[in-house]
Amino acid sequence: MKTLINIKVNGRAWDLAVEPNRTLLDVLRHDLELTGTKRGCDLGECGSCTVILNGKPVNSCLVLAIQANGAEVLTIEGLAGPSGLHPLQRAFVEKGAIQCGFCTPGMILSASSLLQKNPKPGEEEIRTALSGNLCRCTGYQKIVEAIQSVGERGQG
Amino acid sequence: MSEYTVVNSRAPRVDAPDKAAGRALYIDDIRLPGMLYGAILHSSLAHARILNIDTSRAKELAGVKSVVTSQDAGLVKYGVSPARYDETVFCHDKVRYIGDEVAAVAAVDLETAMEALSLIKVDYEELPAVLSIEEALAEGAPLVHEEYRGNIGAQVHQEFGDVEAALAQCDVVRTDTFRSKRQDGGFIEPQGCIAEYDANGNLTLRSSTQSPHYVQRTIAMVLGIPIGKLRVIKPYVGGGFGPKVAANAMEMAACLMSMKTGKPVKMNFTREEVFLYGRARHQFVHTLTTGVNKDGTLVALKNECYLEGGAYSSFGIATIYYAGSLLGGPYRLQNMKYDAYRVYTNKPACGAQRGHGGVIARAAWEQQLDRIAEEIGMDPVELRLKNMMEAGDVSCNDLKMNSLGMRECIEAVRDGSGWKEKKGRLPKGKGIGMACGFFVSGAGFPIYRSDTYHATVTIHVSEDGGTVHVYTASAEIGQGSDTAFAMIAAETIGIPLDSVKISSGDTEFGIDLGAYSSRQTLMTGHAVKEAAVDVRRQILGVLARELKVDISELDIKDGLIVFKHGRVDFSHVRTRYSKEHRGWQGLPKGREPLTFQEAARIAYLARGTIVGRGKYKPAELGGTHKGAAVGTSPAYGCSAQVVEVNVDMETGKITVEKMTDAHDCGFAINRTSVEGQMQGSLSMGLGEALQEEVKFDQKGRILNPNLAEYKIATSLDMPNVEPIIVESHEPYGPFGAKEVGEGAIMPTIPAILNAVYDATGIRFQELPLTPERVFMALRAKQQAKGKNPADES
Amino acid sequence: MLLPKFNYHEPRSVDETTRLLGEIGREASVLAGGTDLLVNMKLGKTAPKHVVSLSRIEELRRVRRGQGSLTLGACVTAGGLNEHEEIKAEFNGLCQSAGSLGSPLIRNLATVGGNIVTARPAADLPPSLIAYGASILLKKEKSERTLPLDEFFKGPGQTLREPDEILCAVILNAPPPYSGGGYVKLGVRKALEISLVNVAAFLALDGPNGPIKEARIVLGAVAPIPIRSPSAEAVLMGDKPDDELFEKAGNAASKDAKPIDDFRGSAEYRREMVKVLTKRALKQAYEEAKLREWRRWK
Numbered sequence A: 001m002k003t004l005i006n007i008k009v010n011g012r013a014w015d016l017a018v019e020p021n022r023t024l025l026d027v028l029r030h031d032l033e034l035t036g037t038k039r040g041c042d043l044g045e046c047g048s049c050t051v052i053l054n055g056k057p058v059n060s061c062l063v064l065a066i067q068a069n070g071a072e073v074l075t076i077e078g079l080a081g082p083s084g085l086h087p088l089q090r091a092f093v094e095k096g097a098i099q100c101g102f103c104t105p106g107m108i109l110s111a112s113s114l115l116q117k118n119p120k121p122g123e124e125e126i127r128t129a130l131s132g133n134l135c136r137c138t139g140y141q142k143i144v145e146a147i148q149s150v151g152e153r154g155q156g
Numbered sequence B: 001m002s003e004y005t006v007v008n009s010r011a012p013r014v015d016a017p018d019k020a021a022g023r024a025l026y027i028d029d030i031r032l033p034g035m036l037y038g039a040i041l042h043s044s045l046a047h048a049r050i051l052n053i054d055t056s057r058a059k060e061l062a063g064v065k066s067v068v069t070s071q072d073a074g075l076v077k078y079g080v081s082p083a084r085y086d087e088t089v090f091c092h093d094k095v096r097y098i099g100d101e102v103a104a105v106a107a108v109d110l111e112t113a114m115e116a117l118s119l120i121k122v123d124y125e126e127l128p129a130v131l132s133i134e135e136a137l138a139e140g141a142p143l144v145h146e147e148y149r150g151n152i153g154a155q156v157h158q159e160f161g162d163v164e165a166a167l168a169q170c171d172v173v174r175t176d177t178f179r180s181k182r183q184d185g186g187f188i189e190p191q192g193c194i195a196e197y198d199a200n201g202n203l204t205l206r207s208s209t210q211s212p213h214y215v216q217r218t219i220a221m222v223l224g225i226p227i228g229k230l231r232v233i234k235p236y237v238g239g240g241f242g243p244k245v246a247a248n249a250m251e252m253a254a255c256l257m258s259m260k261t262g263k264p265v266k267m268n269f270t271r272e273e274v275f276l277y278g279r280a281r282h283q284f285v286h287t288l289t290t291g292v293n294k295d296g297t298l299v300a301l302k303n304e305c306y307l308e309g310g311a312y313s314s315f316g317i318a319t320i321y322y323a324g325s326l327l328g329g330p331y332r333l334q335n336m337k338y339d340a341y342r343v344y345t346n347k348p349a350c351g352a353q354r355g356h357g358g359v360i361a362r363a364a365w366e367q368q369l370d371r372i373a374e375e376i377g378m379d380p381v382e383l384r385l386k387n388m389m390e391a392g393d394v395s396c397n398d399l400k401m402n403s404l405g406m407r408e409c410i411e412a413v414r415d416g417s418g419w420k421e422k423k424g425r426l427p428k429g430k431g432i433g434m435a436c437g438f439f440v441s442g443a444g445f446p447i448y449r450s451d452t453y454h455a456t457v458t459i460h461v462s463e464d465g466g467t468v469h470v471y472t473a474s475a476e477i478g479q480g481s482d483t484a485f486a487m488i489a490a491e492t493i494g495i496p497l498d499s500v501k502i503s504s505g506d507t508e509f510g511i512d513l514g515a516y517s518s519r520q521t522l523m524t525g526h527a528v529k530e531a532a533v534d535v536r537r538q539i540l541g542v543l544a545r546e547l548k549v550d551i552s553e554l555d556i557k558d559g560l561i562v563f564k565h566g567r568v569d570f571s572h573v574r575t576r577y578s579k580e581h582r583g584w585q586g587l588p589k590g591r592e593p594l595t596f597q598e599a600a601r602i603a604y605l606a607r608g609t610i611v612g613r614g615k616y617k618p619a620e621l622g623g624t625h626k627g628a629a630v631g632t633s634p635a636y637g638c639s640a641q642v643v644e645v646n647v648d649m650e651t652g653k654i655t656v657e658k659m660t661d662a663h664d665c666g667f668a669i670n671r672t673s674v675e676g677q678m679q680g681s682l683s684m685g686l687g688e689a690l691q692e693e694v695k696f697d698q699k700g701r702i703l704n705p706n707l708a709e710y711k712i713a714t715s716l717d718m719p720n721v722e723p724i725i726v727e728s729h730e731p732y733g734p735f736g737a738k739e740v741g742e743g744a745i746m747p748t749i750p751a752i753l754n755a756v757y758d759a760t761g762i763r764f765q766e767l768p769l770t771p772e773r774v775f776m777a778l779r780a781k782q783q784a785k786g787k788n789p790a791d792e793s
Numbered sequence C: 001m002l003l004p005k006f007n008y009h010e011p012r013s014v015d016e017t018t019r020l021l022g023e024i025g026r027e028a029s030v031l032a033g034g035t036d037l038l039v040n041m042k043l044g045k046t047a048p049k050h051v052v053s054l055s056r057i058e059e060l061r062r063v064r065r066g067q068g069s070l071t072l073g074a075c076v077t078a079g080g081l082n083e084h085e086e087i088k089a090e091f092n093g094l095c096q097s098a099g100s101l102g103s104p105l106i107r108n109l110a111t112v113g114g115n116i117v118t119a120r121p122a123a124d125l126p127p128s129l130i131a132y133g134a135s136i137l138l139k140k141e142k143s144e145r146t147l148p149l150d151e152f153f154k155g156p157g158q159t160l161r162e163p164d165e166i167l168c169a170v171i172l173n174a175p176p177p178y179s180g181g182g183y184v185k186l187g188v189r190k191a192l193e194i195s196l197v198n199v200a201a202f203l204a205l206d207g208p209n210g211p212i213k214e215a216r217i218v219l220g221a222v223a224p225i226p227i228r229s230p231s232a233e234a235v236l237m238g239d240k241p242d243d244e245l246f247e248k249a250g251n252a253a254s255k256d257a258k259p260i261d262d263f264r265g266s267a268e269y270r271r272e273m274v275k276v277l278t279k280r281a282l283k284q285a286y287e288e289a290k291l292r293e294w295r296r297w298k
Helices: A024-031 A087-094 A104-117 A123-129 A141-153 B016-021 B056-060 B110-119 B133-137 B163-169 B212-223 B249-261 B271-277 B316-325 B358-376 B380-387 B406-417 B481-493 B520-547 B571-580 B596-607 B671-690 B748-760 B771-787 C014-027 C037-042 C078-083 C085-090 C092-100 C112-117 C125-131 C230-236 C243-256 C267-291
Strands: A003-009 A012-018 A050-053 A056-059 A072-074 B036-042 B048-054 B064-068 B101-107 B121-126 B152-160 B172-179 B192-197 B203-207 B230-233 B265-268 B283-292 B298-310 B335-344 B430-440 B455-461 B468-472 B500-504 B554-557 B560-563 B611-616 B636-647 B654-664 B721-726 C007-009 C028-031 C050-053 C063-066 C069-073 C135-140 C143-148 C153-155 C166-173 C179-186 C197-205 C212-220
Touching: A012 A024, A024 A050, A050 A104, A056 A104, A087 A104, A087 A141, A087 B016, A104 A123, A104 A141, A104 B016, A123 A141, A141 B671, B036 B110, B036 B249, B036 B271, B048 B101, B056 B064, B056 B110, B064 B110, B064 B249, B101 B110, B101 B249, B133 B298, B133 B335, B152 B316, B163 B283, B163 B298, B163 B335, B172 B358, B192 B249, B203 B212, B203 B249, B212 B230, B212 B249, B249 B265, B283 B358, B298 B316, B298 B358, B316 B335, B316 B358, B358 B380, B358 B430, B358 B671, B358 B748, B380 B406, B380 B430, B406 B430, B406 B636, B406 B654, B406 B721, B430 B748, B455 B481, B455 B520, B455 B596, B468 B481, B468 B520, B481 B500, B481 B520, B520 B554, B520 B571, B520 B596, B520 B611, B560 B596, B571 B596, B636 B748, B654 B671, B654 B748, B671 B721, B671 B748, B748 B771, B771 C267, C014 C028, C014 C050, C014 C135, C014 C166, C028 C037, C063 C085, C069 C085, C078 C085, C078 C092, C078 C112, C085 C092, C092 C125, C092 C179, C092 C197, C092 C267, C112 C125, C112 C166, C125 C179, C125 C197, C125 C212, C179 C267, C197 C267, C212 C230, C212 C243, C212 C267, C230 C243, C243 C267
Parallel strands: A003 A072, B036 B265, B203 B230, B298 B335, B468 B500, B654 B721, C007 C050, C028 C050
Antiparallel strands: A003 A012, A050 A056, A050 A072, B036 B101, B048 B121, B064 B101, B152 B335, B172 B283, B192 B203, B192 B265, B283 B298, B430 B636, B455 B468, B455 B611, B554 B560, B636 B654, C063 C069, C069 C166, C135 C143, C135 C166, C179 C197, C197 C212
């Protein structure tokens, strides 16, 4: 039976009627048509479904939508500001950190969460923060370099 | 300072901003009105006769709109190469592996579709299964395909020169057997598709594919749809690496059910289904016998290979050739014998994966060459340099190296890694190793017999506005091909990159064989260049007539018309343009340089819409021996790597600490993209060397069909790579460019193996080098030493 | 992948939870982080009629200091443990094990309570918690009980928790001065791994250079449940800590291990690795113990 929940997504509040067995990932992609968050494995093993939930990056495929009632969610679509792409997004573009792009939203969100905690992280810390986001295309290096460049510029 | 304005730069990719913003649409992001959701019923047994399929209860379930089996799909056989069409959409008489497709349903939502699957009743008669090369080849083994005796789906026998005679003359002859494991593509986006059949009988299939062209052809053939009424469109793809090249049963089922219901049908693979479908890297067992002279001259190679192919041929019919032909270079070798057997088993079919059949063959041989180097007391780098082919050489199996920057690659990694200081001098547990490799820049022939062009491209010039739109059926799957082609078009025409739009991956845009065999930069790049030259010629031709100068006096650079000698009065062209644009702000005026925008407008007014056309087909390549087609290519990319490892001598766990990679891509159209392909290839190679293996139980079920237990490299496993681009200027490549996408992985596994030997004194002849495998070998070595304390290690 | 249908309950307090479980406990699964339950539901391994979520119960997410003890609410996440100042300062081994669980994303969901009650033989947190002598608080509607954690496990997926009980808290006693903990996990990759073997160690010394007056060695993934190693502990007790002793302890520990062959690795390899990991965990514990005079519990 559907339950009415209220979630704030990318700064905007939504009232949604959801079945308990739907995940936050399902609801974001289907009900809110925010398809920037991806489904790579559905079991919390690849990180392509990463969203920021109440300030922490999580696998949205392992969160029931109903658990997110009253929560604040940030997806990749919410990262860009009124003046355009977020510095991380721009750095990913400039540094060649994007190939197929499927892991990119999750990577950027994990990185943004890291930079909130530590604006100038070292390489080891960056790699640890990304260790739940799998990438098969880039070998991770240009992703790390993009994040380092944002840290160095103090834009996180 | 580059002589080029656009190519050879680090231009950001044209698709990157959309991907960074989460706006790029992949197949599962697309929804069409009235769309149904489909699901596949897979076989739960590795080998069984189908006695009966009862779909009646599934059909009755509310919300189910279509249930299909082989009765509906028909029995037209398909595969990848016409030489081996051994699959049907659905199984009809028997199932050949756990995962084999038996039926499909389409329903109003996925939940209903899944419930319908559970209502389909299949009566099986279980048959004994063969789950390994040994089991399949055993006397009296059950046959996976009745027509293929002994379960040998394909065999190859080639000889160049006289290997036995040559080996008899050699000072040193070594034989080693090397065994790899079945592996997976590991792309992060699972396959998916949406089929849409309209009221005019036109079928559009959107699919996460590497080759809309091959998918279109295969589906048209199998379902009997006129090919002109079938359109295949590729949205953004989240990685391909090989398994997404061929048409799959899901695509066909979706098309079939859309035709039956008149509604769009979406289907996806779960991650588990990605593994069940497979079509990824075969298991290879190579027995290599190599003979050299004591001065290090390579004389002869005998290569016997068994491939564990799974239940169908798929791309394996090409793999079996590559596993031999790709050892024909990059060393001078007069005598090579190759015998190979691709064995059917009751497991998911194997196909092409980055580097195709060349990767494991290269791993086996580059390690053996190191062993030989040690035996004759020669530095492994010197052994490579001594035997290296040079530009212009032709291999014993007719592979012509028109450009080959192999020497530069080897010297670059040798010098860039500190090889001379480190080799043999690192503390116990640390090691350094090197290896080489090379790969085709596109297969010399399409996978089906045909005189077709490999790529056709059109470039439409906007009637006003000075932009151009490149139309290509090629597949941007993450490698950066859209950007490369936009750059080639921009450079060739002489306009800035942001004046170029590109649309790709749609069979309506022309012919393109797709993203496989590392072909697109060279082949489609040529077609783009030709179309761009055509655009220039048409526009400058009109301008020359208008300005009464010879066309050779004109050039286009940076979006401006350049007059090579003296001033030319173009004021009447400018005036005409301004008159048409009264009210517009910021128009070019007076004696400011004439713009491409104005010239293109004039050309349109003279000729109508300007369309440049380009096409590419390689020249007749290769020898006349059987299988000569596979391995031939217009050009070969090559590379060398040096890797440093740290082996935890107590647990056996290997950490790759540093990688230096030099790749000759002929000419880098986009330097950042080339580096990205190098780094990505190396991360796949590292994973395959140390961590990746698809595991089965005794019933033929995959034990690890998920990304937790099938272990691709994480950000903590992959070190930094020092990428060095070598440019040998390939004469047959557009701007001198040739491949990087697959060749870069070639040296990775053997460089790691050779480094591990340097660290531990152990030669590993089996992959992957998991901590347990390494530990057991270290312990065995320790125990052997214990028995014989005089042994040096 | 789809989740099966279920009735969803979101009690607002521990009392409400235990009342609810008193009624439907036998047909209910308790949802904390979801990293185990939701995965198993998607894989079709379990389809409970009721799911009781603990998300709304604030008190279960708290870490509370008491008199000489630290109480972890059952819904404190692994990430929370790994970043908590007091855990980092006082319970190094626990901090290490929390930081090695899954991935940073999983750690933001997975809870200490969940990692205990799911009772996976290779779980990361129980060995460390047992090494620190943790006990757990279980509550049902009308009663509660406290148990030492190392008595709680019965087999893979099986614990002493009754269907109408919830695990509320994990209680850690202040470690004495000159004590320390270590945790070592072995996997194939450096993240996203289920342990092939893990070992947690705890040492309490009589002064900065020993001898050892308390030793707990807990082995994970080499038995149906996390197990103490009495043989290793016997080797350690009363002796001065040094590499040679730790090596002896490691060899002894491998005798207590009862690993099996599975698709991740062989019993033989696991048994050998118990030796190595025990030695390394002890070294970690000793490094911390040497320094604990200035970090004495206040």
